[in-house]
Amino acid sequence: xxxxxxxxxxxVSWRVHGRYARRLADAPVGGAPAVVELMVRRFKCLNPQCxxxxxxxxxxxxxxxxxxxxxLLGTLLTSIAACLAGRPGARLAxxxxxxxxxxxxxxxxxxxxxxPPFSVGVLGVDDFALRKGDSYATILVDLEDRxxxxxxxxxxxxxxxxxxxxxxxxxVICRDRAGAYAEGARSGxxxxxxxxxxxxxxxxxxxxxxxxxxxxHPCIRATFTTARVVAEPTTASTGMAKPPVEEMLFVPPNGxxxxxxxxxxxxxxxxxxxxxxxxxxxxxxSLASISRQLxxxxxxxRRFARAQTLDELLVKATxxxxxxxxxxxxxxxxxxxxxxxxxxxxxxxxTGSGSRDTRPxxx
Numbered sequence: 001x002x003x004x005x006x007x008x009x010x011x012v013s014w015r016v017h018g019r020y021a022r023r024l025a026d027a028p029v030g031g032a033p034a035v036v037e038l039m040v041r042r043f044k045c046l047n048p049q050c051x052x053x054x055x056x057x058x059x060x061x062x063x064x065x066x067x068x069x070x071x072l073l074g075t076l077l078t079s080i081a082a083c084l085a086g087r088p089g090a091r092l093a094x095x096x097x098x099x100x101x102x103x104x105x106x107x108x109x110x111x112x113x114x115x116p117p118f119s120v121g122v123l124g125v126d127d128f129a130l131r132k133g134d135s136y137a138t139i140l141v142d143l144e145d146r147x148x149x150x151x152x153x154x155x156x157x158x159x160x161x162x163x164x165x166x167x168x169x170x171x172v173i174c175r176d177r178a179g180a181y182a183e184g185a186r187s188g189x190x191x192x193x194x195x196x197x198x199x200x201x202x203x204x205x206x207x208x209x210x211x212x213x214x215x216x217h218p219c220i221r222a223t224f225t226t227a228r229v230v231a232e233p234t235t236a237s238t239g240m241a242k243p244p245v246e247e248m249l250f251v252p253p254n255g256x257x258x259x260x261x262x263x264x265x266x267x268x269x270x271x272x273x274x275x276x277x278x279x280x281x282x283x284x285x286s287l288a289s290i291s292r293q294l295x296x297x298x299x300x301x302r303r304f305a306r307a308q309t310l311d312e313l314l315v316k317a318t319x320x321x322x323x324x325x326x327x328x329x330x331x332x333x334x335x336x337x338x339x340x341x342x343x344x345x346x347x348x349x350x351t352g353s354g355s356r357d358t359r360p361x362x363x
Contacts, residue, residue, distance in 0.1 A: 004043045004057040007065070009050040017044040017054045024063065026070045028097040036062070036070060073098070074108070081105040082112065118142075120149060120167060124197070125175040125185070127155045138181075143174060157184035164188030176200045211312060270313050277304040 003014045019041050026034040040063075042056050062070060069077065077100055080089040086102035093100045124141035138152040138160060152159040161184040164170060173192045175181045177200060185194050273296070280290045291301045307313050 004041070004055070006043075006045045006047065006050060006052060006055050007058075008052040008055070009045065009047045011045060011047040011050065013043040013046050013055075015044045015046065017042045022063070023068075024070050025068060025073055025098075027073045027076055031097055033097050033099065038062075077105060078108045078112065081109040085109065118145075119169040120144075121169065122172045122174065123149070123167075123170050123192075125160065125173060125181050126197075127176075127178070156180055157187070160184030161188030164192075177204070216311075267314060271310065273300075274304050274307065274310050274313055277301060281305055 003012050005012050019039055022038055022040045024036040024038075026036050028034060038059070040056055042054050044054050045052050056065075058064060064071070067074065077089075077093065077098070080092055083089070084092060086106050089105045090100060090102045093105075120140075120142045122143040124143045125138065126141075127136050127138050129136050136155050138155055140149040140152065140163065141147070142149050150163060152163060155178065157180040160181060164173075164185065165188050168189070168191070170189050170192050173185045173189065173194050174197050175185065175194065177196060182194065185192060273294070276294055277290060280293065285293070287298060287301050287305060290296075290305075291298045294301070304313065
């Protein structure tokens with residue numbers, strides 16, 4: 001093509017101002033990076049009223065102004081950015097033999113057109129950490145289309161209520177059991193039905209079962225100690241009766257002592273902290289003051305304060321399993337050396353032949 005059309009005014013120009021080489025990254029070929037090199041002409045605009053004095057020609061389907069990627073690679077990177085965003089997308093692109101920075105993927109993501117407004121029937125509300133232990137936010141998800149809708153600052157009730165007032169079409173709100181979200185849903189969408197999601201229900205059930213079992217751990221331990229294990233009278237494969245087997249007592253391992261029979265440091269520390277926290281609570285101290293006085297984290301003090309019994313805390317410390325448990329009965333622990341003067345090797349003389357013999361020689 002001998003002519004090109006100016007992108008500003010649309011006037012066709014035939015006057016070539018210059019040429020330059022252009023390099024465009026393309027999609028990998030056979031697992032290897034690919035680069036497209038082409039010679040591009042720069043034309044002079046023939047319209048004296050046009051603000052563009054010169055312009056570069058564009059190859060349809062291959063180049064676009066200021067682009068460093070081909071349309072094929074640009075579409076691929078945009079899809080990766082939409083699915084994985086910055087750092088995860090850059091790691092995936094590196095595995096596909098594509099060199100791209102996380103900031104470029106975020107730039108492609110920001111360049112996507114905004115979604116048209118749509119209605120949300122079933123809304124999911126949950127919090128997530130922008131910086132764990134420091135700042136949090138609230139994410140709203142359309143559970144029917146499985147896509148995020150909005151990110152609200154903080155975990156307070158008012159931002160959620162304000163958003164719900166602008167979306168009266170919400171019929172069901174699936175949330176965790178946070179009181180702020182419950183208040184925001186009631187004030188912002190009184191017509192919506194509030195339900196708890198399955199993950200939080202299962203987690204609450206697991207915590208309740210674990211707490212109950214921990215509170216009754218001594219009873220469970222005593223029951224297993226007195227239980228007797230007897231062999232089945234028949235087998236399912238042959239149908240023949242088994243010979244009687246001696247009854248064996250099942251004694252659960254004692255987790256309060258280590259393999260040498262010494263009291264475990266974790267158990268003693270747990271007992272000491274539980275006693276101190278309960279004593280300060282009985283004196284009317286607050287959790288914050290107890291945390292400062294004992295120099296413990298606030299969550300640790302809260303856990304010791306909410307425990308109904310000491311066994312509830314010791315059940316985790318005394319029932320930790322390791323790969324060494326099944327081999328502990330076979331371990332040989334050498335006896336300690338009896339106390340006495342230390343053993344000293346014989347002193348050698350200067351020749352290194354051993355101890356010096358000072359006895360007189362023969363006559």
